[in-house]
Amino acid sequence: MKQAKAEPVKLTKAAAQILEAAIELFAAYGYFGTTIRHIAQKAKVIPMTVYRLFKNKPSLFEMALRTVIARSVDQAQFLKTVFDNKDNGNVRAFITAAVLRWYESVPQQPARLMMYACLSRNEQWQGLAYSPLEDIIEVLAETLDEGIDKKAKPRPNAAVAARTLILGLFQFKITHPKMRSARQEKAAVEDILNQWWMGIFPPSLANPPASKST
Amino acid sequence: MKQAKAEPVKLTKAAAQILEAAIELFAAYGYFGTTIRHIAQKAKVIPMTVYRLFKNKPSLFEMALRTVIARSVDQAQFLKTVFDNKDNGNVRAFITAAVLRWYESVPQQPARLMMYACLSRNEQWQGLAYSPLEDIIEVLAETLDEGIDKKAKPRPNAAVAARTLILGLFQFKITHPKMRSARQEKAAVEDILNQWWMGIFPPSLANPPASKST
Amino acid sequence: MKQAKAEPVKLTKAAAQILEAAIELFAAYGYFGTTIRHIAQKAKVIPMTVYRLFKNKPSLFEMALRTVIARSVDQAQFLKTVFDNKDNGNVRAFITAAVLRWYESVPQQPARLMMYACLSRNEQWQGLAYSPLEDIIEVLAETLDEGIDKKAKPRPNAAVAARTLILGLFQFKITHPKMRSARQEKAAVEDILNQWWMGIFPPSLANPPASKST
Amino acid sequence: MKQAKAEPVKLTKAAAQILEAAIELFAAYGYFGTTIRHIAQKAKVIPMTVYRLFKNKPSLFEMALRTVIARSVDQAQFLKTVFDNKDNGNVRAFITAAVLRWYESVPQQPARLMMYACLSRNEQWQGLAYSPLEDIIEVLAETLDEGIDKKAKPRPNAAVAARTLILGLFQFKITHPKMRSARQEKAAVEDILNQWWMGIFPPSLANPPASKST
DNA sequence: AATGAATGAGGATTCATTCAT
DNA sequence: AATGAATGAATCCTCATTCAT
Numbered sequence: 001m002k003q004a005k006a007e008p009v010k011l012t013k014a015a016a017q018i019l020e021a022a023i024e025l026f027a028a029y030g031y032f033g034t035t036i037r038h039i040a041q042k043a044k045v046i047p048m049t050v051y052r053l054f055k056n057k058p059s060l061f062e063m064a065l066r067t068v069i070a071r072s073v074d075q076a077q078f079l080k081t082v083f084d085n086k087d088n089g090n091v092r093a094f095i096t097a098a099v100l101r102w103y104e105s106v107p108q109q110p111a112r113l114m115m116y117a118c119l120s121r122n123e124q125w126q127g128l129a130y131s132p133l134e135d136i137i138e139v140l141a142e143t144l145d146e147g148i149d150k151k152a153k154p155r156p157n158a159a160v161a162a163r164t165l166i167l168g169l170f171q172f173k174i175t176h177p178k179m180r181s182a183r184q185e186k187a188a189v190e191d192i193l194n195q196w197w198m199g200i201f202p203p204s205l206a207n208p209p210a211s212k213s214t
Numbered sequence: 215m216k217q218a219k220a221e222p223v224k225l226t227k228a229a230a231q232i233l234e235a236a237i238e239l240f241a242a243y244g245y246f247g248t249t250i251r252h253i254a255q256k257a258k259v260i261p262m263t264v265y266r267l268f269k270n271k272p273s274l275f276e277m278a279l280r281t282v283i284a285r286s287v288d289q290a291q292f293l294k295t296v297f298d299n300k301d302n303g304n305v306r307a308f309i310t311a312a313v314l315r316w317y318e319s320v321p322q323q324p325a326r327l328m329m330y331a332c333l334s335r336n337e338q339w340q341g342l343a344y345s346p347l348e349d350i351i352e353v354l355a356e357t358l359d360e361g362i363d364k365k366a367k368p369r370p371n372a373a374v375a376a377r378t379l380i381l382g383l384f385q386f387k388i389t390h391p392k393m394r395s396a397r398q399e400k401a402a403v404e405d406i407l408n409q410w411w412m413g414i415f416p417p418s419l420a421n422p423p424a425s426k427s428t
Numbered sequence: 429m430k431q432a433k434a435e436p437v438k439l440t441k442a443a444a445q446i447l448e449a450a451i452e453l454f455a456a457y458g459y460f461g462t463t464i465r466h467i468a469q470k471a472k473v474i475p476m477t478v479y480r481l482f483k484n485k486p487s488l489f490e491m492a493l494r495t496v497i498a499r500s501v502d503q504a505q506f507l508k509t510v511f512d513n514k515d516n517g518n519v520r521a522f523i524t525a526a527v528l529r530w531y532e533s534v535p536q537q538p539a540r541l542m543m544y545a546c547l548s549r550n551e552q553w554q555g556l557a558y559s560p561l562e563d564i565i566e567v568l569a570e571t572l573d574e575g576i577d578k579k580a581k582p583r584p585n586a587a588v589a590a591r592t593l594i595l596g597l598f599q600f601k602i603t604h605p606k607m608r609s610a611r612q613e614k615a616a617v618e619d620i621l622n623q624w625w626m627g628i629f630p631p632s633l634a635n636p637p638a639s640k641s642t
Numbered sequence: 643m644k645q646a647k648a649e650p651v652k653l654t655k656a657a658a659q660i661l662e663a664a665i666e667l668f669a670a671y672g673y674f675g676t677t678i679r680h681i682a683q684k685a686k687v688i689p690m691t692v693y694r695l696f697k698n699k700p701s702l703f704e705m706a707l708r709t710v711i712a713r714s715v716d717q718a719q720f721l722k723t724v725f726d727n728k729d730n731g732n733v734r735a736f737i738t739a740a741v742l743r744w745y746e747s748v749p750q751q752p753a754r755l756m757m758y759a760c761l762s763r764n765e766q767w768q769g770l771a772y773s774p775l776e777d778i779i780e781v782l783a784e785t786l787d788e789g790i791d792k793k794a795k796p797r798p799n800a801a802v803a804a805r806t807l808i809l810g811l812f813q814f815k816i817t818h819p820k821m822r823s824a825r826q827e828k829a830a831v832e833d834i835l836n837q838w839w840m841g842i843f844p845p846s847l848a849n850p851p852a853s854k855s856t
Numbered sequence: 857a858a859t860g861a862a863t864g865a866g867g868a869t870t871c872a873t874t875c876a877t
Numbered sequence: 878a879a880t881g882a883a884t885g886a887a888t889c890c891t892c893a894t895t896c897a898t
Binding site: 858859860861862863864865866867868869870871872873874875876877 | 879880881882883884885886887888889890891892893894895896897898
């Protein structure tokens, strides 16, 4: 699990306000669509204060990104804790519930901000933004792997499966912001999860192990 | 399948140049990160020409988005043709190959542009950007559904499965732009596809149909 | 009566359309608030045509002004004809009716255009714009003078009286564009006219001939 | 009397300079004929300062208009004070002197600015511009009414008479800016005033109450 | 450390006008 | 003579940033 620690430094009240405003606005409008003045207004400080507490605009964006990621990392660790303490009963139900809870616990704001960072031309930001997803994927994959029958043939690839699920859900969260109610969204995510568990064809009916493309 | 026709109008050379430049730059830097002057320079025209041929910046962005989508729609229709002409042999191999070909045929540019549109606060752009993905999902779901054993229990949900796959691949394309070679990327996509087909646990070993959360 | 002849030159259809559009828009938005493109659009020609038929923007404005003035001059002459043919009966009623008819016959457009010309820093335009009012004032003053008792003491000054009335009515027309209905406007103008005829104090009660200020 | 208070707020030096420059230039060239850069240059500030101290161009115009009107309102109140303190001697001479003083005290600048506002398509500006004239008219009408013999037949209409005079004088001030010397202008205004007091025909000689047009 | 003012470049957009066709 | 394209400067306005207080 990559380290992306940040925010443990004590922030003054003004700095915290600015950071929250920056997160909100960068997430909503992206880097270029957000102005320092706008951030300052939302944080109820004058623009000068932004420059006293943060070096400049890129630096502020990076700080906002790191802050959001730090929180996300915490979530990965929380998930890990949950998984570590699981009883060995119904693995599938357990993981399903945990992933659902994770999905619901991720606000759109961080997701959007991370997406903007991924789209940016700044490789450092891209790397930063991708790391928390990798963390979640890693935790999920580990837990999955423990539950997989090691002698199954074909043996499922836990890492790939975890990646597919998390990226799909992440994308789903961003691209369906207002198109459905929370209830509908939850139902859709459950469908995705179920389908993910099931696979398309039950192995008994499925065709042979799939050709390696043409 | 939603209609998103565009670009049938004959474009002058300058307009076509501007449009291509706009697609490229909007895809790279987003709406706010791209300036009309920048577009004009890349298209080798003076800024005024942009305004003669396009109403304004939002309109140009929408035009670029529609153009990219129109091309994507063509791909959906191409995929549909491929599926319609399939022999009834190995369905899985056939679909796998087709989806792989689709994945490789989608340039990053349109994907990025569509992602920026999805992230924008403009609901029309969001809708436009999402439509070609829906088209692909629809075509894939239909074909999948034909191959699914109607009496299987639990019966796979073709629509959800298709959505999960396409959104996941789309996200994958965007978020992994430079992190791996083309070869690695292809291998990863194949893994995703295989995993998608297989499901995590073979039904025979799987736990019961999954609790509805909580 | 000053000569401000114009427009006898034969205009092509396009030129006439442009001129009418120019009059309308210059009257509505003033010189700087009106653009050649806007005029061309309203006249349903391309901007180039404006430059083929008129030298440039100032020249077009002057042409519009002259056109409007020429029509106004015609009105002055019409008024003159009316006055020349009057019977020698009720002079007051006759003039009142004629002035009312004049007031109603002057569209707001020319009045606004002339006002804009008066306000401009171009002395030629100022002179042009003021001339038709002077014409009307002159005609009215002559007719008034004929009706005034040459031995009255104090003897009314027909020129001043005419000027006061016409300028007041002109101002009234411009500054009360939408504030009252046509019916209300006519009633107000009649009040003005009556008051103008009457003077404030009947001479019998009036104080002596008025001090020459201070 | 309508309230149009403004300008009591303390203005910084730069803001005051900008406002004065705006008044001068808007009065000279109208709204569209005046540029922010021009105003900034005259005020000896950089254009950005204009936008720091005023919201935008329309807002600056409105501020300029309100400032000019506030000064005018003060004049109306001054006139009122004068009228309230008048002895009951020669009413006509007293009012004549007061109106003359008012006329001379109104600079051309405010008059032009108000005229431009009246001509604009902005109803709020029209209303603002017209209000100070209404104030003066009201004050004058009240004082006139006190002096009018209530039993005179036909009884003069003080409101209409006041309106006619003030509008006429206002128009006169604008349309005769440079055409005569100050001395000539004063003489002309005195003529107008005398004529206004007198009416055209002494009632004894006048024809019957004037036909209501047709 | 908070504030207002300054900077100067750059944002989108439109202007009047002219050149090639 | 009609048209589209070009020109280049000007429009209003905002940007990120820094300098004086």
